[in-house]
Amino acid sequence: MKEMTPLKKRKIHAGVRAGIQLMFFILMPSAFTTAFAGVKYIFVQLGNREPIEFNAFIKVLSVLLVYTAVFGRFFCGYACAFGSLGDAVRALYMSICKKMKKKPVAINETMNKLFIYVKYLVLLMIVFVSYKGMATSTKGMSPWDVFSMLRAGNIEMGAYIIGTVLLVLILIGMAICERFFCRFLCPMGAVFTLIPSIPYLSLRRTRTNCINGCSACKRVCPCNIELSDVSSIEISGECIQCGKCRGICPKQNVKRTLVPQNFELCFTIIRAAILVAILIWAGL
Amino acid sequence: MNRYFIKIINLLLILGAIYIYNNTLENRVKAEEIARLSAELESANNQLDEYEKFFDVEKTDGNIVESDYVDGKYEGSAKGYGGDITVEVTIKNGSMTDLRIVSAPNEDGAYLKMASSIVKDILKEQSSSVDTVSGATYSSTGIRDATKNALENAKKNKE
Numbered sequence: 001m002k003e004m005t006p007l008k009k010r011k012i013h014a015g016v017r018a019g020i021q022l023m024f025f026i027l028m029p030s031a032f033t034t035a036f037a038g039v040k041y042i043f044v045q046l047g048n049r050e051p052i053e054f055n056a057f058i059k060v061l062s063v064l065l066v067y068t069a070v071f072g073r074f075f076c077g078y079a080c081a082f083g084s085l086g087d088a089v090r091a092l093y094m095s096i097c098k099k100m101k102k103k104p105v106a107i108n109e110t111m112n113k114l115f116i117y118v119k120y121l122v123l124l125m126i127v128f129v130s131y132k133g134m135a136t137s138t139k140g141m142s143p144w145d146v147f148s149m150l151r152a153g154n155i156e157m158g159a160y161i162i163g164t165v166l167l168v169l170i171l172i173g174m175a176i177c178e179r180f181f182c183r184f185l186c187p188m189g190a191v192f193t194l195i196p197s198i199p200y201l202s203l204r205r206t207r208t209n210c211i212n213g214c215s216a217c218k219r220v221c222p223c224n225i226e227l228s229d230v231s232s233i234e235i236s237g238e239c240i241q242c243g244k245c246r247g248i249c250p251k252q253n254v255k256r257t258l259v260p261q262n263f264e265l266c267f268t269i270i271r272a273a274i275l276v277a278i279l280i281w282a283g284l
Numbered sequence: 285m286n287r288y289f290i291k292i293i294n295l296l297l298i299l300g301a302i303y304i305y306n307n308t309l310e311n312r313v314k315a316e317e318i319a320r321l322s323a324e325l326e327s328a329n330n331q332l333d334e335y336e337k338f339f340d341v342e343k344t345d346g347n348i349v350e351s352d353y354v355d356g357k358y359e360g361s362a363k364g365y366g367g368d369i370t371v372e373v374t375i376k377n378g379s380m381t382d383l384r385i386v387s388a389p390n391e392d393g394a395y396l397k398m399a400s401s402i403v404k405d406i407l408k409e410q411s412s413s414v415d416t417v418s419g420a421t422y423s424s425t426g427i428r429d430a431t432k433n434a435l436e437n438a439k440k441n442k443e
C-alpha cells in the first residue's frame with residue numbers, strides 16, 4: 001500500500017473522530033449527565049445520612065471512571081455529547097472566520113493556566129448544593145438540563161431562563177476557544193481529571209528526539225498540554241485523547257508505548273467499541 | 285512523589301471512605317430494624333394472649349375504609365422529561381395494587397430506572413402525593429402526575 005501523506009492521515013483521523021462523535025451523540029447523548037447525576041447522588045445521600053446504593057447512576061459513573069482509568073479521557077474526546085456539540089460550534093466558527101478572512105480570537109496563556117482550576121470550584125459548588133439538599137431549588141439553572149431537554153425534543157421545558165442563558169454563553173465560549181467548557185468549567189471533567197490513567201496507553205513524546213524550539217503538538221492541542229516525556233508515567237489529566245498532537249508532529253515523535261504507530265486507527269475504533277459495549281451494559 | 289501515584293492513593297481513599305460509610309449505615313439500619321422487629325414481636329405476643337383469653341371473639345378484617353375508586357385497570361399520562369409517560373394503575377378492593385409504566389418513549393434509560401423507584405412509594409402511600417426522586421426529578425414527576433391522572437379516571441363519581 002502506498003504511504004499516505006501526513007495531511008491525508010490527519011484528515012482521515014479527523015473524519016473518523018467526527019463520525020464516532022456523531023454516533024455517540026445520536027445513540028448515547030445522556031451519558032455525561034447520567035454519570036454526573038451519579039456524583040450528585042453520592043453527595044445527596046451523604047447529606048441525608050443514607051447509604052450509597054449501586055443504582056443506575058452509580059453504575060454508569062463507575063463504568064466511565066474505570067474506562068477512563070484505562071484509556072484516559074477518550075470519553076471526553078469522542079463520546080461526550082456536550083463536548084461534541086462544542087466541537088461542532090467551534091468548527092462552524094472556524095469556517096465562518098475563514099470565509100470572512102478574519103483571524104480567530106486567541107486567548108492568553110496565563111489565563112489558561114489559572115482558569116483550568118475554575119472547574120474544581122464548579123464541582124465543589126454543585127457537590128455542596130447536593131449535600132445540603134438544595135438541589136431542587138436550583139432546578140432549571142443547569143445548562144446541561146436545558147441542552148438535554150432541547151435534544152430530547154422537549155422545547156417547552158427549554159424555557160428555563162438561567163440555564164438557557166448559561167448554555168448560550170457556554171456555546172459562544174466553545175466557539176471562540178476550543179473545548180472552553182471542558183477545560184475550564186466542566187465539573188464532570190474535573191472528576192475525570194482526578195482519575196489516574198495508564199500512561200502506556202496514552203500519548204507521550206520522546207523529548208530528546210524533538211526538533212529544537214518546536215511546540216507544534218502543544219499549539220494544536222485543544223487543551224494546551226505540554227506532552228510528557230516517555231520517561232515519566234505522569235500524564236496530564238486534562239488530555240482528552242483527541243490524538244491531534246500525534247498527527248501534527250513532523251517527526252512522528254508522539255506515541256503510545258503499547259500501541260504500534262500504524263495501529264492507531266484500529267485502536268480508536270476498538271476504544272469506541274468497548275465504550276459502546278460497557279455503556280450499554282451499564283443500562284444506557 | 286509522582287502525581288500518578290497520588291491520584292491512585294486518593295482514589296483508593298475515597299473508595300475506602302464510601303465503603304466504611306456504607307457499612308456503618310448498614311449496621312445502624314440493621315440495629316434499628318432489630319429493635320423494631322423485637323418490639324413488634326412483643327406486641328404481637330401480647331395481642332395473641334388477649335385473643336386467647338377471649339377465645340370466641342370474632343376476628344375483624346382490620347380497618348375497612350370506604351374507597352373512592354372503582355376496581356379495574358386505568359391508564360393515565362403526563363409529561364416527563366422528554367415527552368409523555370403513560371402508566372397503568374390497577375385498583376383492587378378499592379386500593380392501588382399495581383402501578384406499571386406502559387410507555388415512556390423519550391426518557392433516558394438510567395434516569396427512568398431511577399425514577400421508577402417512586403412507584404413503590406406511591407403504592408406504599410396509596411397516593412400520588414409523594415416526593416419525587418432526586419436526581420431524576422423530571423422523569424419521576426412525570427410518573428407521579430401520570431398516576432394522578434390515572435387515579436382521576438378511576439374515581440367513582442366521575443361524570
Ligand code: SF4
Nearest residue numbers: 076080083182186189
Ligand atoms: S469535559 Fe465535560 S463536557 Fe467536556 S467532554 Fe468531558 S464530560 Fe463532556
Ligand code: SF4
Nearest residue numbers: 221239240242243245
Ligand atoms: S492534542 Fe494530544 S495531548 Fe492534547 S488533548 Fe489531544 S491527545 Fe491529548
Ligand code: SF4
Nearest residue numbers: 210211214216217249
Ligand atoms: S510536535 Fe513533535 S517534535 Fe515538535 S515538540 Fe511536539 S513532539 Fe516534539
